[in-house]
Amino acid sequence: MNRSNSRRSFIKRGTALMGGAFSAYSLFNQLYAADWEAKNLQYAGISDLEMAENEDYWSMIQQGYTASSSPVMNLNNGGVSPSPLVVQQAVERYNQLSNQAPSYYMWRILDQGREPVREKLALLAGCDPEEVAINRNATEALNTVIYGLDLQKGDEVIGSKQDYPNMMQAWHQRAQREGIVYKQLLFDFPIEDDDTIVAAYREAISPKTKIIHVTHVINWVGQIMPVKKICRMAHEHGIEVIVDGAHSFGLLDFKIPDLEGDYFGTSLHKYLSAPIGTGMLWVKKEKIGKIWPLLCNGDPKSTDIRKFETLGTRSFPLEQGIGEALNFHNGIGAKRKEERIRFLKNYWAEKAVKIPGVRIHTSLKPEYSCAIAGVSLENMTPQRLEQNLLARFKIHTSPISYENIHCVRVSPHVYTRLADLDKLVGALTILAEKHDPRDLEKQGV
Structure with missing residues (x-):
């Protein structure tokens, strides 16, 4: 095949990719869908709890990860999870396509693929796509809210010393610059009583408390926090809640609105196994307008969730790889x-x-x-x-x-x-x- 035909063949394959991860041409459908469907039929009627111990089924899943044969055993998936091979291949192909003519394929082609990804993320999250912004990690997502809230000197925020460092540092910086009061609880984990945890937040509330910041799954030791109970208690006092879901989304089977928080941020490169450097922000629809974007936007008070995505040039191939990660995740099933x-x-x-x-x-x-x-x-x-x-x-x-x-x-x-x-x-x-x-x-x- 001559060079001209080779290039046309490459672009044709790239155009097929533009059908997206959610089309019949997705890499997941090409590589795994039939085998996985057959295996699911084989074990139809068996509960998810029973399937947890079915090594025949999980050996099939393991084969989808190159990390399963790594010479170093990775037991730090809470830091960054590796992507399945299908996600790696998708990112590589999108990257090759982008480098044919970056400003054309990135801005005119791949940028159009963000909306289907937004819709599928929202479907997994159980929310309106107009509440989901795609970004790079939980730090960016949650810092958008932390710095975007209009708080005044003397307003109080309640968090924990076991929250994630980047979030604590963001609140400390607001305290230093603007004079807000940042209170931090200290828990002695593990705690196997929801009321003990909820009571600690309740007792820290004062008439000046505006925000409670809670981590869904504590990154240090894995404690699952009673987020819904904390949110309900906070709302009874007229207080908003920011939920750090970096270690819960793609791991626990839940819908974001069911937590009853006001804001939620996560990294998609943890248990969802999306490309490294992908994240998501969820903002309750009626609250979008009051949050200032972390980076500049022409209409910072807009009610359009996309105002939080004005990041400038970033990796479009990584964003599109999220789609294949969703396919892989959904192929298994959240529960x-x-x-x-x-x-x-x-x-x-x-x-x-x-x-x-x-x-x-x-x-x-x-x-x-x-x-x-x-x-x-x-x-x-x-x-x-x-x-x-x-x-x-x-x-x-x-x-x-x-x-x-x-x-x-x-x-x-x-x-x-x-x-x-x-x-x-x-x-x-x-x-x-x-x-x-x-x-x-x-x-x-």
Whole structure:
């Protein structure tokens, strides 16, 4: 094939891609749909809870991730989850198309694909597409609201010291610059009583409180917070609620409006497994007009959710890759995915908690945790534990020493195999063995 024909063939394939991830030509439909449908028919009538332990089914899902064969076992999916192969391929193809003529394919072609993605995200979120803005991560989404609210000197905001650092820093910056009052609660997780948590927020309220900032799933140890109860309590006092859903969207089976919050932000590159650097902001429709955009817009008081998307030039291929991530997620099913990941967390944690010298810092009850669990050993710091897991066993985790939380965060995903978690438990067993402290020091433990 000559160069001219080759180029025409490439553009023809690219044009087919413009049918989008939600067309019959989607990569997901081409690579997985038939096999997945057959497998779903094979197990029709079996509950999602039962399917959580069906290794035949999940081995099929694992094959969709290149990370399942990585030489380093990734158990830090709470940081950034890898994308399935189909998402990687979509981004690569959209990127190749963009580089044929960037300003044409990006602004005139790919930019038109944002609306179908918005609609499908809204469908998963259970909300109006006119309430969804697509951006780059939870920090950008939530900072848009944090900095976009009209607050006056002396107005109070209630948050937690276990919220995500970038959100806490944003509130601290507003306090320093504008004189708002930022109150922070400190919880001793795990807590297996909703009323205890709700009461802590209620007791912090004063006549000057305007906002409660709550994290749906605490990123440090995976505690699931009673968001709906907090929102209802706050609204009874005339207070708005910002919900940080970075670690819940694409993991837990819920609809954003059902939480009854006013604002919600998330990263799509965590448990939805969308391309790295994709996020979403949800703003209750009647509140869009009063939030100033984080970046400049010609009509900052517009009621159009798209005013939050004036980011300038950004990666259109990444945005379009979200579509294939949604296909992959929906092909599994939200509830089935949640149950599987919770099963994986309990699989290793229930074994690890029986090892002498091991402590689990997360509730194992389904209503209080899902993917993330914290673990620590009596004989070493979280940093040493993380270093040993990586250096000696090629297991990647996240060490945490922050406020009253000192542990290593472990967070599996649907591509994680039981054999991987057995390896983790075995590593913890070895590392928890009692040694002379001087020997440990020599070993760098």
